[in-house]
Every structure is written in C-alpha cells, then in structure tokens.
Amino acid sequence: MIWQTYLDAEQARFVQELLAFVRIPSVSAKPENIPDVVQAAEWVAARLTAAGVDGAQVMPTTGHPVVYGDWLHAGADKPTVLIYGHFDVQPAEPFDLWDSPPFEPEIREGKVWGRGASDDKGGMMVPILAVEALLKTTGRLPVNVKFFFEGQEEIGSPDLPPFVAANVARLSADMIFSADGLQYAPDQPQIVEALKGLVKGEIVVRGPRSDQHSGLHGGGIANPAMALAHLLASMKSADGLVTVAGFYDDVIDLTPEDRAAIARIPYDEVSYLAETGAPAVFGEPGYSTRERLWARPTLDVNGLTSGWQGIGSKTVLPAEARAKITCRLVADQDPAKVLAALAAHVEAYCPEGVTAEFQAGQGGAGPFLVPSGHNATGIAAQVLEEVYGKAPYRTRLGGSIPVMTTLLGELGVHAVMFGFSHDDENLHAPNEFFRLDAFRKGQEAYVRLLQRLGA
Numbered sequence: 001m002i003w004q005t006y007l008d009a010e011q012a013r014f015v016q017e018l019l020a021f022v023r024i025p026s027v028s029a030k031p032e033n034i035p036d037v038v039q040a041a042e043w044v045a046a047r048l049t050a051a052g053v054d055g056a057q058v059m060p061t062t063g064h065p066v067v068y069g070d071w072l073h074a075g076a077d078k079p080t081v082l083i084y085g086h087f088d089v090q091p092a093e094p095f096d097l098w099d100s101p102p103f104e105p106e107i108r109e110g111k112v113w114g115r116g117a118s119d120d121k122g123g124m125m126v127p128i129l130a131v132e133a134l135l136k137t138t139g140r141l142p143v144n145v146k147f148f149f150e151g152q153e154e155i156g157s158p159d160l161p162p163f164v165a166a167n168v169a170r171l172s173a174d175m176i177f178s179a180d181g182l183q184y185a186p187d188q189p190q191i192v193e194a195l196k197g198l199v200k201g202e203i204v205v206r207g208p209r210s211d212q213h214s215g216l217h218g219g220g221i222a223n224p225a226m227a228l229a230h231l232l233a234s235m236k237s238a239d240g241l242v243t244v245a246g247f248y249d250d251v252i253d254l255t256p257e258d259r260a261a262i263a264r265i266p267y268d269e270v271s272y273l274a275e276t277g278a279p280a281v282f283g284e285p286g287y288s289t290r291e292r293l294w295a296r297p298t299l300d301v302n303g304l305t306s307g308w309q310g311i312g313s314k315t316v317l318p319a320e321a322r323a324k325i326t327c328r329l330v331a332d333q334d335p336a337k338v339l340a341a342l343a344a345h346v347e348a349y350c351p352e353g354v355t356a357e358f359q360a361g362q363g364g365a366g367p368f369l370v371p372s373g374h375n376a377t378g379i380a381a382q383v384l385e386e387v388y389g390k391a392p393y394r395t396r397l398g399g400s401i402p403v404m405t406t407l408l409g410e411l412g413v414h415a416v417m418f419g420f421s422h423d424d425e426n427l428h429a430p431n432e433f434f435r436l437d438a439f440r441k442g443q444e445a446y447v448r449l450l451q452r453l454g455a
Helices: 002-022 031-051 117-138 160-166 224-233 256-263 269-276 289-295 335-348 375-388 402-411 436-454
Strands: 054-059 066-071 080-086 106-108 111-113 144-150 175-178 190-195 197-206 298-306 320-329 355-360 393-397 415-417 433-435
Touching: 002 031, 002 111, 002 117, 002 436, 031 054, 031 066, 031 117, 031 144, 080 117, 080 402, 111 117, 111 436, 117 144, 117 433, 117 436, 160 402, 175 375, 175 402, 190 375, 190 415, 197 224, 197 335, 224 298, 224 320, 224 355, 256 289, 256 393, 289 393, 320 335, 335 355, 375 415, 375 436, 402 415, 433 436
Parallel strands: 080 144, 080 175, 175 415, 190 393
Antiparallel strands: 054 066, 066 144, 106 111, 111 433, 197 320, 197 355, 298 320
16 A cells, blocks of 8 residues: 555654653743743644645644644535644753653653653654555545644643633534554554543641640640641542542433443453552442452542651641542542532531631542443554454543543534553653554554545
C-alpha cells in the first residue's frame, strides 16, 4: 500500500520531529512555562498545516490555548471524525531522578525518553502523521476530519467547558477518537470503555489561634492534628468502605456480565504487588482488585500537613491541620453531589474543640462510560485486531480525562480511546519514554481506522 511506503520512508523524519516537540517544556501547571505552552500550540498548528490540514490555528481560552484544524472535503455523505489530544505535559521534578534531562530527549533501546514523549506528544502526533500519509499519497481523506488539541489537560482542563460550549458548531462530529490513551501491552491491544471521574478538595481543621506549648496546654484544648485523624477515620471503614452518606447512591453496579468481562483479562496479584511495592492488596470489600481499580469509586488522602515538620522535635500543639483528598468517581456519580456529601460529612463529624471545613478544589471531571454496542468502539476494535493480529481486551481505567465528559455533554458523542502509549512508560514520573514501534504501529492503525470509517 502506497501510504505504508510513505510512512516507512518518512519515519526517521517523524522521529526527529517528535524529539523537537518534546524539547518544548510545555508544563501547564507552572506559570513560568506559559510561553512554552503557547510555543507548543504554535508548533502543533504548524505541523497540522504541513500535513495538509486546512485552517490550523491556535485559539485562545481564558487559560492555556487550544489548536484546531480540519479537512472537510470528503463529502456530506461521509462521516465527520473529531480527533483529540493534548500538548501540555506534567512537571518533570525531581530532575535528579532522570537518567537524561527531561526536555533534552534521547533515543535509547528503541524508545524516545523525555517528558511528554508518551503523554501525550507522541500519541497526538500519530493521527497527524496518518492523515499526512493519506493526503500526500492519495490527495484526499476517506472521511471528514477535525483536530482538537488542548494545552491544559494535565491541570484538569479548567477552561475547556466554556470553550467547547462556545464552539459546538465548529467541533461537532459523528465520532470522536482520543489519541490520549493506552494499549494493554506492546503485543496486546485494548479498548478502554470507561474512565473514572475526579473531585478534589482540602479538609482544614483549626484550633487555637497559634501553635501552643504541648506541655502547658496539652489536655486542656483539642489538638487539630488528632481531630483531623479522627475526622478522616470517620470517612472510611477499617476494611475500605467509604462511609460518607450518599457516596454510593448513584453508582451503577457492575452486572454479572461486566464482572465476567473483567475477570477474563489476565491478572497476577504477585506481579501487581511487586509493581507497587505494597505488602498486600486492600480495598472495598466484595470486589476483586481489578474491579476496585477499574469500576468502583474511591476516596483517598493525598497529603497531610500539621505542626512541626523539621528535623528533631518541637513540642507544639498545632493550631491547624490540613488534608488533601481526592475521590475517583464511576458512572453515574455526579461530581457536584459528591462534593456536597463530603462537605456535609465534615460538618457533621467535626470533633469537639475544633472547627472544620471542606474546601472544594478546582478542575474535577465526571466519570465516562461507553454504552454497550457503541458503533465507533466496535469499528476501532476491528482495526486493532487487524493491526495486532488479536482481539483487544475490553478494559476500564482508574484515570480521568476531563474533556471526555465535556465533549459528551456538549456534542452528545461518546469518544473512543485510540491511543498507543502503555502504562509502564513512566507517565507523570521520571524517565518517561515512548516506544518507537508503537509510534509506527499507531500511524498504521489510524490510517486503517479512517479508511474503514470511510467505507
């Protein structure tokens, strides 16, 4: 096939372009990198134009920009496909844990090493290159294609809801495919059918107006650190059940068919414990570890702050204690209702002698579940089986991609995860990498996907 010949001939150039893309430190979480996020957006718009996409442009939001481009010449009788990805990256700290500088990418062992190589710069380049291969060899695409890339996914896409709402006509499509996604293993494809939602917040417990001498006042007034410990313990039972009233009310229970599908996917608990370094598995009773990870909601403490944190001892009764918490949500939990339940619990269970409040965090996401029999998902599964030579696993993920629920809410379309990273590629961690064979395989998969959709 002529497009395959093109991809093979141009692969070395594509890899060098990926290296140039990764060199841009487009860290959306850090104010000092705002110009770099803009530079990355401009790089993406230019790359779309070079591929033959029409009207590629950087578009402002109230925060980091997005990039849009399209090719709409396939005809009204052909479907319109929206392809999503993101060009912002996680912070790279701690730098001393990297084997090579995070923004000076290197090729080693058939992999590109650098921050964002896998999540999501390599992934979002894949469909651009597939479209280029078709346009350069045939002069046209088998379907109408729109590209929508954002620069704020790693901070929860806070400015995307109003942007999408204001650009529904521009972004409208029959199908959506996300280039931000994972395959199960280098030789095993998967279709991710669900993502968890996310809410976050901070519990603040206050006592005396300032830190007090623990000998002079211990036993006379309440200790906010101890009060916070009691409050946190009231939110979850010792065996892992969340005890916040109403937390599980809207959860769609797993059907016997759902549980059987999860059980069919290989799972090795010894390997899982070795991977995490944990001494044992733990979680909500009545469910397997996989079911908890993929399809049950969670409540976790992410950070604790109170009292003296320096070397040695300082005998204080702290004035304040704080806990950062997050909940991962599943369908059909509503983020606003869960936040309200958390706030009500903190108020109801505040220990005596202190005050407590729950401060909701910014940048949450609703849960995402693809309905059974979803047509675009079925087509994507056929393409993956063709490319990999085996049927994809049907899986779920505990992570969140906020824009998926935004696009569903505004455009009415369930997106299909069609990305080619892997969860062992140190996403969000030092020594992130992206497999070059997956980079090439993804390009072929996207060409075949577009062809199948056009047929």
